[in-house]
Structures are given as C-alpha cells and as structure tokens.
Amino acid sequence: MISHVYHHRVRYRECDPMGVVYHGHYLDFFEYARTEALREMGLPYKAMEDRGIILPVIDLAVQYKRPAFYDDLLAITTHFDGVPRVRIRLDYEVRRNGEDRVLTTGHVTLCFVDAATNRPTPAPPEVIAVFEKARTQD
C-alpha cells in the first residue's frame, strides 16, 4: 500500500454556524490530498490532462466521527491500494496533526477517461509504471 500525508489549515470560510468544518469541505481536502500525493509520485494531474486523460469522480463516501475546528491543522492521509486499471480507489483518514484519533474517513473512486472520446480507458502504461514503482519502494 502507498500512503501520503497532506496538511491543511482549516479556514474560516470552511466553518459553519456550529463552529466546525462544514461536511462538504472534506471532499475539497480529499482533492488537495490526492493531487499532492500524485505529484509526489511523479504524476501531476495537470500532466495527465495535458496528455488527454481526465479523472472524473465516479463514487465516494465519507464517515464523520468527530468535528474539526477553525484553525486546526489537519493531517489527511491518502492510501492507494494496488495498481490502477480503469479505476483507481483512494482511501482517506483525517486527523488533527500529531493526534492518533481519526476524525473522518472516506474514499473516492476515480475513472480514467479519454478526453477526446469521453469514454473510460485503461490507465496509460506510464501511470501503471509509476504505481508499480511506488509500491515496490513502499
């Protein structure tokens, strides 16, 4: 399994009248986390788009266990399990930085899509290669 940790400072605009992070913003945090995880693996999302591959979200789920508060520094862990084929599933855990207790968990499934035809397509060989390499280094 490949793992990556991304840090996010909770912003005022992300907090609601209960004084906690509004539930919808966790999907934003997941986007930031997977973007930086892919970049670190050598696979910036922008480069994939430039090669004509887009990665729309096809399903997701989130479980909210404990709230996060304004100005908290969050640690969002992304796990990739295995090598992607047409789809890639990412699992997430959100913690307050330095704490063991998990605040939120979730997953997001993306699909490799050929932007020209708008049809699902297998992950290109260079993407497979990056995941194979990351897995062996893990």
Next chain:
Amino acid sequence: MISHVYHHRVRYRECDPMGVVYHGHYLDFFEYARTEALREMGLPYKAMEDRGIILPVIDLAVQYKRPAFYDDLLAITTHFDGVPRVRIRLDYEVRRNGEDRVLTTGHVTLCFVDAATNRPTPAPPEVIAVFEKARTQD
C-alpha cells in the same frame, strides 16, 4: 415513503474545467433539497436549531453516473424512509428536469444532537409527529 423534489439551476461557479458540475457541489444540492423538504413538512431546520437541536451529517455516499452541465435545471428528489429515531437517512436522486434518466444518486445520514450537551438525542416528539403525519398522507 415520503418524497420531495427540489429544483436547482447549475451555476457557473459550480462547474469545473471539464465543463461539468464539480463533484463536491452535489452535497450542497442535497443540503438545499433536504432543507426545503423539511420546511414543506412543517419542520424548518432553523426552528429545530432554535429549540436546541442540531443535525450534523454523520455519513454520506454519492454515485456519479452522468455529468450535469452549466445552466442545467436539475430536479433533486429526496426520499425519507420511515420515522427518525436518533438518526435520519435521506436518499437522493438527481435528474435533469423533465428527464427520467438519473445523473447522480446518494444518501446522507444526519444525527439528532442536543446542542447544549453535544450528545446524540432521540428525535423530539414534534419531529416524530411530523414524520408520522407525512407518512400517512403519502
């Protein structure tokens, strides 16, 4: 089963470089839909907050089947199944208005929480009564 349909016009700010609604905004649409469904049942969320009950989201899931585009008029159907106890689950279907084909499905589970103690609490009798009445009228 109790059902309610809410209409939402897709805004420019909700669309991404793929030209489609960014996946995170469906959670916003679900919030709008359940707020108006509850209001129509005679249970405005604001009135619940004023009585010291808050309803945080404890889990959710979304399945994205087909994209929605800028300026689409969407019809978001909310289904409530049964009478809530400590939790209430709402199921959603998103269609382009006037079409049968479902673009997106999902569910959100909310928990009744006493704002004073911050602990889960059974749905108050007046809430139960509203759901009982809505179910028999259905």
Next chain:
Amino acid sequence: MISHVYHHRVRYRECDPMGVVYHGHYLDFFEYARTEALREMGLPYKAMEDRGIILPVIDLAVQYKRPAFYDDLLAITTHFDGVPRVRIRLDYEVRRNGEDRVLTTGHVTLCFVDAATNRPTPAPPEVIAVFEKARTQD
C-alpha cells in the same frame, strides 16, 4: 435604468462561525442575480458562450453594512446602466425580502471577450439590441 430582483435563500454552507453569511458568498449571489436578469431580458449567458463570447469579471467591489443570517430570504436587485460597449457594469443591492433596509451593496464589471482570440470585443449587435429594447420598456 434596467432593474431585476432575484431571490436567494441563505444556506447553512454559506454561514460562518459568526452565524452570518460569509462575505465571499455575496459574489455568488451577484452571479445568480445577473444570470437570471440576463435570461429574463432574453440573453441567457449560455447562449452567449455558445456564440463564442465569454464575459470574465474585470473588477468588483462590495460594501457590507449589515449581516444576513441563516435561512434569510434575500432580495438581490441588479441594475444595468445604459447599453454595454466592450464592458458592462452591474450594480447590486441586497435586502432581506420585504424590507427597505439595504444589507449589502456592490458592483461587478464584466468584459465582452472573443473566446477564439481571448481579446476584448464590442458587445455583439444582438446584445446591444436587447439592452436598447429593455431600456425603452423600462
């Protein structure tokens, strides 16, 4: 002067820990208001984009006088002054529906841009015609 009123219900996701609408969301309300104002004049923004004209924002300002609260029904008035040339300026007033007191004022300037060349361009004749007509009907 051409005027149009758009109604917006304040959503939970738009409110911050002060319990009021977060200042950034007024720009969203302005977008909703001008989109519906243009549609009512017979000039849906989507039709302009389909003809190769885009309308990026080039400047804006907002003055916040009094807060808006969760679940408020807002009335956002858009004023267009005169017939657009390369730019169009829209002025806004936000009130609680049914009240005279203004909560927020602002303006947004848009520029007609040819999407093919990405250069400013005069408003096309059919746009001018719509504004001329709206002004005489006013």
Next chain:
Amino acid sequence: MISHVYHHRVRYRECDPMGVVYHGHYLDFFEYARTEALREMGLPYKAMEDRGIILPVIDLAVQYKRPAFYDDLLAITTHFDGVPRVRIRLDYEVRRNGEDRVLTTGHVTLCFVDAATNRPTPAPPEVIAVFEKARTQD
C-alpha cells in the same frame, strides 16, 4: 509598510469552464493570506476571537488583470499600512510564483468588533503593540 507573502496552489475546484480561477475564489486567497500574515506577526485570528474580538469584512474591491490557471502556484502579497484603529485595511497583489507581473490586485477592510456587544471597538492595545513592533522591524 508591513508585507507578507503567502503561497497557494490553485485547485481544480477553484477553476471554472473558462479553465481559469473563478473570480470569487480570490477572496478566499485573501483570507488565507491575511490569516497567515497575522499569525506570523504573533496575532493569530483565533486568539483574537477567543478574547472576544471579531473582525468582519466591511468593504473590499478586486481588480482582475490576467487569469490564473489550474495548478499554478500563486504568491499572494499582503500589505498593512500603518497601525489599525477601529478598522484595518489590507492590500493584496497576486502573482504567479517567481513572476513580477501582477495578475490581480485588491483590498479588504476589516472592522474590530466586540463580540459581546456586536459594536465596533478600537483595536486592543496588544494588537496595536504588535503592529507598532512589526512596523519598526520592517
């Protein structure tokens, strides 16, 4: 004059169908920039809120000169001019990191408000002291 630079990576959710940052998100960037500027000066916004001082935005303006694109790394410079009294004005410049050319400029004015009375209040002495110190160090 006191200056501070904050870096922000443009996210997919922030970009619109024109492929550029949606204009409203610059207000978010300004919030992130001033929060970190104040933190670095020894004045975290959260600590002010804990002492009963809130800082609502009372006016703002933005001038959009050139677009920012997906995955751009932006450098947002915040300038504070002088020592705040009841109000504090912050001026912003947004550049692509490492470039001289300014993409966007703007300002935001905040007002010191006593959260208990909800009335404007002079900046507390410890806030004045922090600004005095920052100015002399500049």
